[in-house]
Amino acid sequence: xxxxxxxxxxxxxxxxxxxxxxxxxxxxxxxxxxxxxxxxxxxxxxxxxxxxxxxxxxxxxxxxxxxxxxxxxxxxxxxxxxxxxxxxxxxxxxxxxxxxxxxxxxxxxxxxxxxxxxxxxxxxxxxxxxxxxxxxxxxxxxxxxxxxxxxxxxxxxxxxxxxxxxx
Numbered sequence: 662x663x664x665x666x667x668x669x670x671x672x673x674x675x676x677x678x679x680x681x682x683x684x685x686x687x688x689x690x691x692x693x694x695x696x697x698x699x700x701x702x703x704x705x706x707x708x709x710x711x712x713x714x715x716x717x718x719x720x721x722x723x724x725x726x727x728x729x730x731x732x733x734x735x736x737x738x739x740x741x742x743x744x745x746x747x748x749x750x751x752x753x754x755x756x757x758x759x760x761x762x763x764x765x766x767x768x769x770x771x772x773x774x775x776x777x778x779x780x781x782x783x784x785x786x787x788x789x790x791x792x793x794x795x796x797x798x799x800x801x802x803x804x805x806x807x808x809x810x811x812x813x814x815x816x817x818x819x820x821x822x823x824x825x826x827x828x
Contacts, residue, residue: 663692678768718820725797731785
């Protein structure tokens, strides 16, 4: 299930190239409905408010399908280079393959929004093997923890270093 109880896919709800999201069914569904406007779902509003209040230097979103790492969304050349270095380090920690979305990434996710709004590094880590249109098996969580247990500390440390550079 990728949608909330109102049939809005929360990974397509953020204001990051929202108007150009493709494969939107145009009505509530179990997946891919981006909603009638960005940041209208209560869950999305709560996350946007949380990010505004905490003002993090880096962010990580966890999803459960594929042992891959998304990290790029229309960064400028210098930010692309910076964020690629962080993504490679996280990829080395997790052994996840980095995804290079090309010139037209779909947008609408919290990682996309964070990168475009704040010009700061953000990552979506897809844990576990790809289960198809179902939930990740509970039996995969122990391995996912092994792969990801260092990511939070890495992001905290490097987020702090980014903060120190500004102040």
